[in-house]
Amino acid sequence: MTRQQGAWTRLDGKTAIITGAGSGFGAGIARRFAAEGARVMVADINAGAAAAIAAAIGGIAQKVDVSRDDSVGAMAIAARDAFGRIEILVNNAGITHLPQPLEDPPEAEFDHILAVNAKSVFLTARHLPPPMKAAGTGVILNVASTAGLSPRPRLSWYNASKGWMITATKSMPVELASSGIRVNAICPVAGETPLLKSFMGEDTPGMRTKFLATIPIGRFSTPEDMGNAACFLCSDEASMITGVALEVDGGRCI
Numbered sequence: 001m002t003r004q005q006g007a008w009t010r011l012d013g014k015t016a017i018i019t020g021a022g023s024g025f026g027a028g029i030a031r032r033f034a035a036e037g038a039r040v041m042v043a044d045i046n047a048g049a050a051a052a053i054a055a056a057i058g059g060i061a062q063k064v065d066v067s068r069d070d071s072v073g074a075m076a077i078a079a080r081d082a083f084g085r086i087e088i089l090v091n092n093a094g095i096t097h098l099p100q101p102l103e104d105p106p107e108a109e110f111d112h113i114l115a116v117n118a119k120s121v122f123l124t125a126r127h128l129p130p131p132m133k134a135a136g137t138g139v140i141l142n143v144a145s146t147a148g149l150s151p152r153p154r155l156s157w158y159n160a161s162k163g164w165m166i167t168a169t170k171s172m173p174v175e176l177a178s179s180g181i182r183v184n185a186i187c188p189v190a191g192e193t194p195l196l197k198s199f200m201g202e203d204t205p206g207m208r209t210k211f212l213a214t215i216p217i218g219r220f221s222t223p224e225d226m227g228n229a230a231c232f233l234c235s236d237e238a239s240m241i242t243g244v245a246l247e248v249d250g251g252r253c254i
Contacts, residue, residue: 009036009037010036010037010231010232010235010236010237011033011036011037011038011088011231011234011235012036012037012038013037013038013039014033014037014038014039014087014088014234015038015039015041015079015083015084015085015086015087015088016033016038016039016040016041016086016087016088016089016090016234017040017041017043017062017075017076017079017086017088017089017090017128018030018033018040018041018042018043018090018092019043019044019064019066019075019090019091019092019093019120019124020043020044020045020066020092020093020094020143021040021042021043021044021050021053021090021092022042022044022045022046022048022049022050022052022053023044023046023049023053023193023194024191024193024194024195024223025092025143025188025191025193025221025223025226026042026044026090026092026093026143026223027042027053027223028222028223028224028225028226028227029090029092029143029223029226029227029230029231030042030053030057030059030227031053031056031057031223031227032224032227032228032230032231033088033227033230033231033234034057034058034059035057036231036235038088039059039083040054040057040059040060041054041059041060041061041062041075041078041079041082041083042054042057042059042060042061042062043061043062043063043064043066043075043093044061044062044063044064044093045063045064045065045066045093046063047061047063050062050063060078060082062075062078062079064093066091066093066116066120066123066124067112067115067116067119067120067123068123069123069126072120072123072124072126072127073126073127075127076124076127076128080131085131085135086128086131086132086138087132087135087137087138087139088138088139088140088141088234089124089128089138089139089140089141090140090141090143090230090234091120091121091124091140091141091142091143091165092143093116093120094116094117094143094145094161094162094195095112095113095116095117095195096113096155096158096195096198097109097110097113097155097157097158097198098198098201099152099153099154099155099200099201100154101154102154102156102157105157110157113157113158113161114157114161114164117158117161117162117164117165118161118164118165118168121142121165121168124140125140125172128140129176129179129181132179132180132181133176133179133180133181135180136179136180137180137181138176138179138180138181138182139181139182139183139184139233139234140172140176140181140182140183140184141183141184141185141186141230141233141234142165142166142168142169142183142184142185142186143185143186143188143226143230144162144165144166144169144185144186144187144245145158145159145162145187145188145189146187146188146189146247146249146252146253147159147162147163148161148162148163148164148165148166148187148245149163149166149187149245149247149253150252150253151163154201162187165185166185166187166245169183169184169185169243169244169245170243170245173242173243174243177242182238182239182241182242183242183243184233184238184241184242184243184244184245184246185244185245185246186226186229186230186233186245186246186248187245187246187247187248187249187253188221188225188226188248188249189215189220189221189248189249189250189252190211190220190221191220191221191222191223191225191226192220192221192222192223193223196220214252215249215250215251215252216250216251216252216254217250217251218250219250221248221249221250225248226248229246229248233246
């Protein structure tokens with residue numbers, strides 16, 4: 001943490017890649033990282049959305065399909081070319097399916113969910129930890145979900161994909177800690193993002209009331225909530241924290 005223009009900046013001079021940062025939680029994390037002094041690559045499959053957020057925060061935009069190895073590899077090369085080093089990776093990109101009986105989603109939809117929510121973590125792990133190992137330092141943050149800890153009905157395969165991410169978060173640091181790399185996750189509850197309607201099935205006052213009744217604090221999570229939690233876990237203040245899946249959920253998992 002450094003002093004800059006009268007304010008403490010937790011990530012001053014750090015370099016970060018944030019996937020799925022064109023909207024929702026990823027955009028909130030990108031904004032907070034930039035405000036805390038980080039140089040940010042806003043990576044998203046929607047190039048226009050990535051460019052808009054990057055322009056707003058003074059970052060750089062990168063189109064990426066996190067389910068494809070060639071696209072993830074190109075993202076890693078572009079970040080190294082732009083920044084010279086990569087110190088923080090946030091695996092935020094994610095999708096869901098509509099609430100439905102577990103036998104109903106088509107096989108192609110199941111494959112797509114696992115490719116974006118789980119395979120993406122494998123692919124970024126192929127390309128980003130090697131330069132972090134060479135530098136002897138790095139932070140990886142996976143954006144999981146309370147769905148991986150306390151599953152909701154009719155979202156079985158989304159729940160399972162986020163449970164996979166939480167297990168990966170606890171496995172990766174066992175191997176990477178000796179190289180100076182920390183790995184953590186945040187587990188948000190349903191939030192005010194473009195995915196909210198998909199989680200609920202329909203965005204109506206009644207459905208919102210039903211969901212909010214499961215959150216003791218009584219509100220949905222916000223991109224700002226995720227930015228705050230992510231900033232702490234990726235800062236040097238959290239240097240003794242690794243392998244943690246932090247619930248940022250207003251008490252839902254109590």
